[in-house]
Amino acid sequence: xxxxxxxxxxxxxxxxxxxxxxxxxxxxxxxxxxxxxxxxxxxxxxxxxxxxxxxxxxxxxxxxxxxxxxxxxxxxxxxxxxxxxxxxxxxxxxxxxxxxxxxxxxxxxxxxxxxxxxxxxxxxxxxxxxxxxxxxxxxxxxxxxxxxxxxxxxxxxxxxxxxxxxxxxxxxxxxxxxxxxxxxxxxxxxxxxxxxxxxxxxxxxxxxxxxxxxxxxxxxxxxxxxxxxxxxxxxxxxxxxxxxxxxxxxxxxxxxxxxxxxxxxxxxxxxxxxxxxxxxxxxxxxxxxxxxxxxxxxxxxxxxxxxxxxxxxxxxxxxxxxxxxxxxxxxxxxxxxxxxxxxxxxxxxxxxxxxxxxxxxxxxxxxxxxxxxxxxxxx
Amino acid sequence: xxxxxxxxxxxxxxxxxxxxxxxxxxxxxxxxxxxxxxxxxxxxxxxxxxxxxxxxxxxxxxxxxxxxxxxxxxxxxxxxxxxxxxxxxxxxxxxxxxxxxxxxxxxxxxxxxxxxxxxxxxxxxxxxxxxxxxxxxxxxxxxxxxxxxxxxxxxxxxxxxxxxxxxxxxxxxxxxxxxxxxxxxxxxxxxxxxxxxxxxxxxxxxxxxxxxxxxxxxxxxxxxxxxxxxxxxxxxxxxxxxxxxxxxxxxxxxxxxxxxxxxxxxxxxxxxxxxxxxxxxxxxxxxxxxxxxxxxxxxxxxxxxxxxxxxxxxxxxxxxxxxxxxxxxxxxxxxxxxxxxxxxxxxxxxxxxxxxxxxxxxxxxxxxxxxxxxxxxxx
DNA sequence: GCCGTCTAGTAAGGAGTCCTGACCAAAGGA
DNA sequence: TCCTTTGGTCAGGACTCCTTACTAGACGGC
Numbered sequence: 001x002x003x004x005x006x007x008x009x010x011x012x013x014x015x016x017x018x019x020x021x022x023x024x025x026x027x028x029x030x031x032x033x034x035x036x037x038x039x040x041x042x043x044x045x046x047x048x049x050x051x052x053x054x055x056x057x058x059x060x061x062x063x064x065x066x067x068x069x070x071x072x073x074x075x076x077x078x079x080x081x082x083x084x085x086x087x088x089x090x091x092x093x094x095x096x097x098x099x100x101x102x103x104x105x106x107x108x109x110x111x112x113x114x115x116x117x118x119x120x121x122x123x124x125x126x127x128x129x130x131x132x133x134x135x136x137x138x139x140x141x142x143x144x145x146x147x148x149x150x151x152x153x154x155x156x157x158x159x160x161x162x163x164x165x166x167x168x169x170x171x172x173x174x175x176x177x178x179x180x181x182x183x184x185x186x187x188x189x190x191x192x193x194x195x196x197x198x199x200x201x202x203x204x205x206x207x208x209x210x211x212x213x214x215x216x217x218x219x220x221x222x223x224x225x226x227x228x229x230x231x232x233x234x235x236x237x238x239x240x241x242x243x244x245x246x247x248x249x250x251x252x253x254x255x256x257x258x259x260x261x262x263x264x265x266x267x268x269x270x271x272x273x274x275x276x277x278x279x280x281x282x283x284x285x286x287x288x289x290x291x292x293x294x295x296x297x298x299x300x301x302x303x304x305x306x307x308x309x310x311x312x313x314x315x316x317x318x319x320x321x322x323x324x325x326x327x328x329x330x331x332x333x334x335x336x337x338x339x340x341x342x343x344x345x346x347x348x349x350x351x352x353x354x355x356x357x358x359x360x361x362x363x364x365x366x367x368x369x370x371x372x373x374x375x376x377x378x379x
Numbered sequence: 380x381x382x383x384x385x386x387x388x389x390x391x392x393x394x395x396x397x398x399x400x401x402x403x404x405x406x407x408x409x410x411x412x413x414x415x416x417x418x419x420x421x422x423x424x425x426x427x428x429x430x431x432x433x434x435x436x437x438x439x440x441x442x443x444x445x446x447x448x449x450x451x452x453x454x455x456x457x458x459x460x461x462x463x464x465x466x467x468x469x470x471x472x473x474x475x476x477x478x479x480x481x482x483x484x485x486x487x488x489x490x491x492x493x494x495x496x497x498x499x500x501x502x503x504x505x506x507x508x509x510x511x512x513x514x515x516x517x518x519x520x521x522x523x524x525x526x527x528x529x530x531x532x533x534x535x536x537x538x539x540x541x542x543x544x545x546x547x548x549x550x551x552x553x554x555x556x557x558x559x560x561x562x563x564x565x566x567x568x569x570x571x572x573x574x575x576x577x578x579x580x581x582x583x584x585x586x587x588x589x590x591x592x593x594x595x596x597x598x599x600x601x602x603x604x605x606x607x608x609x610x611x612x613x614x615x616x617x618x619x620x621x622x623x624x625x626x627x628x629x630x631x632x633x634x635x636x637x638x639x640x641x642x643x644x645x646x647x648x649x650x651x652x653x654x655x656x657x658x659x660x661x662x663x664x665x666x667x668x669x670x671x672x673x674x675x676x677x678x679x680x681x682x683x684x685x686x687x688x689x690x691x692x693x694x695x696x697x698x699x700x701x702x703x704x705x706x707x708x709x710x711x712x713x714x715x716x717x718x719x720x721x722x723x724x725x726x727x728x729x730x731x732x733x734x735x736x737x738x739x740x741x742x743x744x745x746x747x748x749x750x751x752x753x754x755x756x757x758x
Numbered sequence: 759g760c761c762g763t764c765t766a767g768t769a770a771g772g773a774g775t776c777c778t779g780a781c782c783a784a785a786g787g788a
Numbered sequence: 789t790c791c792t793t794t795g796g797t798c799a800g801g802a803c804t805c806c807t808t809a810c811t812a813g814a815c816g817g818c
């Protein structure tokens with residue numbers, strides 16, 4: 001780790017960054033307001049604003065202050081500083097959004113796949129959705145953040161098929177599909193990791209630095225958040241719990257995904273869980289439903305215990321199509337509360353969590369992209 | 380997260396930090412050498428050296444360059460910039476060292492507890508050992524780093540007793556014991572975490588950003604390293620695997636620590652493992668030894684599989700009094716290699732790993748303490 | 759033994775950044 | 789109409805870093 005070399009240029013860049021960040025957070029500000037917010041003196045802010053305006057990053061909005069005193073000039077980011085692309089990829093289809101540096105979603109398109117899933121159709125759907133939003137945004141697409149419903153290789157960004165886990169979307173390289181339309185980097189991560197980030201930003205894990213998010217849907221997975229970050233592991237496969245040994249319905253040790261096979265809750269010809277069948281089997285007051293819930297709670301409880309032992313979370317969040325289902329979540333919570341070293345359990349609450357998490361990161365990435373580009377004065 | 384406000388003072392502080400860090404790494408340097416190393420110009424370095432000398436942080440060593448050209452003056456950290464304390468606490472006794480900002484150990488003392496373990500005797504031993512090293516160091520003890528053979532509460536720094544895990548040292552608050560002799564902060568962590576850091580710094584996990592260190596000794600535990608840091612979790616209890624469910628000797632699911640009870644390898648009146656008995660039972664060519672090794676390998680293998688699923692390490696390191704034992708380690712490795720999603724397994728190799736890891740951190744902490752103190756010029 | 763060479767360090771000057779304090783411009787209120 | 793209030797500019801100064809040129813002084817070749 002080499003230390004940054006001090007220089008006046010670095011100082012000026014820091015001032016510009018302060019000004020830009022203030023405007024990104026507030027939308028529009030006068031120079032006096034920027035000075036008050038950042039603590040930087042008024043003349044210095046004026047200098048910075050002039051530099052950034054000449055570089056094309058800021059623009060006079062045309063608006064003026066009203067009230068006592070001299071009229072102030074509102075500045076804001078220039079209209080063509082660009083946008084970021086956010087995409088969510090699942091076997092059901094593709095959702096694409098664009099966001100600007102203020103975090104405002106500027107366009108959105110959805111393309112359903114219906115009865116024709118698969119990697120090729122998904123890639124086409126992604127291209128189509130991007131084509132729908134592209135004309136609606138000004139300036140370049142400076143970065144993209146993608147959520148995918150399969151494990152993602154941390155280095156290559158490609159979707160990965162693990163043994164004993166369903167391959168929901170299939171072999172796909174989102175970065176390659178987007179390479180033509182997006183200028184900067186494309187960040188791809190698993191939908192569960194994005195959902196966990198969303199719960200931490202705005203949901204039931206608000207501000208919690210250490211928690212585990214367990215996703216129970218067609219696929220099984222979890223996200224481990226420690227020290228305020230999702231930890232992806234070496235390949236990006238941290239939290240792939242399908243093969244984790246836990247307690248099976250007859251008390252024997254079984255890989256988690258096999259529990260669903262024993263219970264007859266997997267879809268034919270696949271390792272994916274049949275969520276409708278599971279709901280039908282586990283919900284209600286019948287004795288068999290109660291027994292199924294118990295089996296699910298024991299199986300999931302084993303996973304939670306392992307997560308607690310290894311990650312020591314402050315909280316466990318249950319998400320996914322059946323994980324957040326009240327009847328089932330309650331059974332899991334009740335069983336887990338009996339174990340030693342139990343931890344509070346909460347249900348996920350953010351809607352479209354994978355998109356929300358990816359959107360937040362996209363705004364961050366776009367902002368740093370804007371700040372780090374320091375082009376020569378254009379005018 | 381508020382952004383640092385740019386100022387000339389900050390720039391100067393950065394220059395001083397560059398100069399100090401260069402000297403900390405190299406020991407002694409002339410101003411010209413500092414300039415070459417840091418990329419900062421010679422006049423600026425001369426200014427910084429004058430400032431720091433007047434503040435009492437640097438001193439002319441009296442040494443001069445030899446060779447062609449004008450004689451240069453070697454500067455180094457002043458002798459009284461202080462030292463850091465490193466302590467290792469285990470039921471066998473206490474080891475205390477002092478280190479200076481160059482990372483050199485300047486004094487060492489060991490106090491064995493022999494047949495009188497327990498928290499009270501340990502606290503006394505710690506005080507005694509500190510008393511032995513204290514007169515041998517110049518300047519203040521500006522920070523301390525402690526390794527303890529029990530789980531450590533991340534917030535309070537106290538040793539913690541978990542259900543179903545042995546309490547080897549016992550109820551102790553190292554920071555309170557050291558409060559009188561150490562000026563700055565006291566950082567306490569579990570010995571296994573320190574050992575993992577040591578393996579990453581100099582051992583078999585050199586430079587690996589994601590790995591899991593499994594400690595198999597009297598107690599059981601592991602350290603999870605992701606993104607180049609040991610992750611401690613909310614309470615600091617990440618990696619406390621004694622209660623993790625795994626495969627027992629008869630194929631049933633059992634908490635890891637119970638496996639040793641079933642095998643008759645625990646000490647009387649305690650949940651601690653009888654390492655001598657374990658060695659006697661598991662080593663050698665007999666059929667029963669082979670069977671015991673198999674049982675151990677299956678039990679540990681379940682833990683490794685859980686760690687792989689949740690943390691996705693690039694490597695697994697086996698440490699501890701019997702975990703690094705070749706015969707047993709090989710059995711574990713062979714069993715684990717058969718599982719899906721297997722990962723390379725290595726044996727720990729750093730001697731006194733908990734002390735080595737704590738020492739490295741102590742040097743870092745001491746260095747930042749020196750850099751952040753910016754006292755008014757003393758002369 | 760002398761002189762050129764080479765290197766550490768200093769001096770002078772300048773460019774750049776930020777700040778303080780004074781000042782100016784213009785709108786609203788009394 | 790005049791005063792107050794506020795955004796913005798101007799002038800001057802403090803400070804930091806850099807480049808360039810220079811000095812001090814020891815080594816090595818002849």
